[in-house]
Amino acid sequence: MTRYLLRRLFLMAFVFLALSLLAFSLSYLFPGDIVQNLSGLRQIDESQRQQLISYYQLDHNILQQYLAFLTRIAHGDWGQSFASQQPLLQEIKLLLPATLELASYALLLSFVVGIPLGIVAAFKPDSVVGKSISAVAMIGYSLPIFWWGLLLIMFFSLALGWLPSAGRIGVLYEIPHSSGFMLYDILLADIDYRSEALYNALQHLLLPTIVLATFPTTVMIRFVRDAMLNVWEQNYIKTARAKGLNRGQVLYRHGLRNALLPVIRQIGLQFSTLITLAMLTEVIFSWPGIGRWLIDSIYQRNYPAIQAGLLVISTMVITINMLTEILHAFFNPLARRG
Amino acid sequence: MSKFRLYLEENNRSPVKQLWREFKRQHSAMTGLVLFISFFVISLLAPFVTPHDPYLQVDELLLLPPSWSAAGLVQYPFGTDDLGRDLLSRMIKGTSYTFGFALITVAGALLMGLLLGALAGMSKGVKSSIFNHILDLALTIPSLLLAIIIVAIIGPGLMNTTWAIMLALLPQFVHGIRNAIDEELKQDYVVAYRLDGANNWHVFSRLILPNIWEKLTIMATMAISTAILDIAALGFLGFGAQAPLSEWGAMISDSLDLIYLAPTSVAIPGLLIFTAVLSVNLVGDGLKTAILKRRQS
Numbered sequence: 001m002t003r004y005l006l007r008r009l010f011l012m013a014f015v016f017l018a019l020s021l022l023a024f025s026l027s028y029l030f031p032g033d034i035v036q037n038l039s040g041l042r043q044i045d046e047s048q049r050q051q052l053i054s055y056y057q058l059d060h061n062i063l064q065q066y067l068a069f070l071t072r073i074a075h076g077d078w079g080q081s082f083a084s085q086q087p088l089l090q091e092i093k094l095l096l097p098a099t100l101e102l103a104s105y106a107l108l109l110s111f112v113v114g115i116p117l118g119i120v121a122a123f124k125p126d127s128v129v130g131k132s133i134s135a136v137a138m139i140g141y142s143l144p145i146f147w148w149g150l151l152l153i154m155f156f157s158l159a160l161g162w163l164p165s166a167g168r169i170g171v172l173y174e175i176p177h178s179s180g181f182m183l184y185d186i187l188l189a190d191i192d193y194r195s196e197a198l199y200n201a202l203q204h205l206l207l208p209t210i211v212l213a214t215f216p217t218t219v220m221i222r223f224v225r226d227a228m229l230n231v232w233e234q235n236y237i238k239t240a241r242a243k244g245l246n247r248g249q250v251l252y253r254h255g256l257r258n259a260l261l262p263v264i265r266q267i268g269l270q271f272s273t274l275i276t277l278a279m280l281t282e283v284i285f286s287w288p289g290i291g292r293w294l295i296d297s298i299y300q301r302n303y304p305a306i307q308a309g310l311l312v313i314s315t316m317v318i319t320i321n322m323l324t325e326i327l328h329a330f331f332n333p334l335a336r337r338g
Numbered sequence: 339m340s341k342f343r344l345y346l347e348e349n350n351r352s353p354v355k356q357l358w359r360e361f362k363r364q365h366s367a368m369t370g371l372v373l374f375i376s377f378f379v380i381s382l383l384a385p386f387v388t389p390h391d392p393y394l395q396v397d398e399l400l401l402l403p404p405s406w407s408a409a410g411l412v413q414y415p416f417g418t419d420d421l422g423r424d425l426l427s428r429m430i431k432g433t434s435y436t437f438g439f440a441l442i443t444v445a446g447a448l449l450m451g452l453l454l455g456a457l458a459g460m461s462k463g464v465k466s467s468i469f470n471h472i473l474d475l476a477l478t479i480p481s482l483l484l485a486i487i488i489v490a491i492i493g494p495g496l497m498n499t500t501w502a503i504m505l506a507l508l509p510q511f512v513h514g515i516r517n518a519i520d521e522e523l524k525q526d527y528v529v530a531y532r533l534d535g536a537n538n539w540h541v542f543s544r545l546i547l548p549n550i551w552e553k554l555t556i557m558a559t560m561a562i563s564t565a566i567l568d569i570a571a572l573g574f575l576g577f578g579a580q581a582p583l584s585e586w587g588a589m590i591s592d593s594l595d596l597i598y599l600a601p602t603s604v605a606i607p608g609l610l611i612f613t614a615v616l617s618v619n620l621v622g623d624g625l626k627t628a629i630l631k632r633r634q635s
Contacts, residue, residue, distance in 0.1 A: 279482070
């Protein structure tokens with residue numbers, strides 16, 4: 001296990017090195033003035049420019065520029081946003097919790113719904129239930145998420161008027177900002193309209209979570225179903241059946257434990273898809289998260305923000321990927337090889 | 339449920355024929371194939387089969403409702419948009435943008451992936467190890483995010499989107515092809531062939547390629563559905579096809595502000611994207627099952 005961990009950590013260091021090189025080269029690849037792209041300042045006079053050039057070591061060779069970039073990132077000086085002229089790290093800290101909140105609820109929903117449905121579908125693959133679950137999974141797998149979101153808005157918000165179509169909470173409620181996670185903040189806040197605010201926030205959360213969870217849920221159903229069918233063919237299942245265990249016992253003692261092991265790894269893989277889909281969901285539902293911010297930054301040609309967004313999202317995705325891989329190896333000794 | 343067989347017949351048909359036999363048995367896969375072929379034909383013939391010019395703006399017929407409503411005209415089955423352009427013609431034309439360009443993207447990515455994957459799979463040692471680590475990084479960054487970053491560098495447009503998605507799809511192709519080649523190289527017949535004096539190129543072209551094409555097809559179908567969704571998503575966000583091109587995703591975002599007045603102009607392009615992706619996925623799933631069954635028989 002120690003050797004495996006060391007290998008993983010080495011790999012992770014390498015991946016982060018490559019990522020920092022990519023992010024570093026972006027400010028040179030983007031069109032426009034390099035000093036502006038690095039600092040994010042719009043108006044730069046001559047003396048300030050000289051100061052910045054020596055700060056970014058632009059008069060030195062490329063290796064020193066890269067080292068200067070690394071120290072800058074490590075010290076939390078990520079430059080400013082072209083649009084708001086605010087420090088980028090500050091902006092990201094405000095936006096990230098909204099995305100994480102949405103993504104984690106969607107991930108949770110996809111597991112809670114996807115795993116049981118996948119097991120049921122695998123238990124009797126040729127029955128009506130099994131076939132219809134597979135069919136629904138196929139349909140959900142093919143839905144373009146932005147259109148699906150619009151359909152739900154058209155139906156539940158415009159036609160029926162049951163659910164709100166945009167934002168995180170109604171404008172009537174003022175929630176003091178502490179962690180950035182809306183539900184947690186409401187529970188923590190010292191206000192007398194707490195239950196109403198909670199209800200309102202949940203209403204806002206419902207549609208985006210369903211839209212965002214659709215794709216991962218269907219992936220989960222298909223994955224668990226295939227894994228279960230695969231395990232069901234193994235010899236140890238036949239042995240267990242021959243021993244005299246009934247179907248339920250075999251399922252619980254041998255089937256589930258082996259089939260659900262790879263699911264841990266799915267968390268990491270799903271997270272990367274989720275973040276991409278969250279960008280689209282946030283645009284449709286005007287959710288104030290990092291995905292919508294990144295897309296707005298591209299409209300505004302806000303190059304420092306694009307760079308920072310790439311760094312934050314990729315770091316997050318890579319870290320969670322690695323953590324789930326390690327967790328998977330912790331539970332499954334077979335995965336420690338290679 | 340094996341059928342009763344009176345005579346012991348040997349199945350000596352070619353792998354493709356066996357595959358087709360297994361594929362034909364699945365009704366859903368056949369439905370998908372029919373849909374897939376019709377989309378393909380429409381995307382090829384789009385300039386000739388549109389009933390009206392997709393870019394002609396008819397001033398007298400702005401926002402005509404679809405023909406099934408009382409105010410509609412039978413010449414315009416899905417009605418017209420806010421500039422008086424025929425929606426049916428635009429959707430037919432859009433097939434070649436969304437579906438056709440997705441096919442081109444995947445074909446390009448597949449070719450590049452085959453080249454790089456072969457180079458990576460056939461080489462050993464430090465070179466392939468470094469290559470692997472770079473791939474790992476590229477695989478962890480979500481493909482749509484990668485495409486968005488590339489579009490941010492080279493600017494929006496349908497052609498640039500194609501390049502961006504091609505590059506974004508490349509890592510998974512290279513990874514898959516490399517693994518497939520790795521698996522093949524472990525086989526005994528490869529060793530036997532090498533002992534006969536075959537060089538790398540012989541092994542690759544005579545043994546590996548014929549043995550991995552099934553995996554390639556499955557990879558390609560999965561990539562086509564991703565490519566369609568990504569092209570439409572980028573078009574919807576305004577980074578892909580620009581006005582007046584009638585790419586399906588761009589059509590949805592164009593008619594978003596008319597969602598109260600003409601909900602069909604949002605619903606139908608989305609339905610087309612959904613059907614196209616569904617057809618590709620059905621074919622892909624059918625192929626997967628057919629290959630599995632062929633191997634078992």
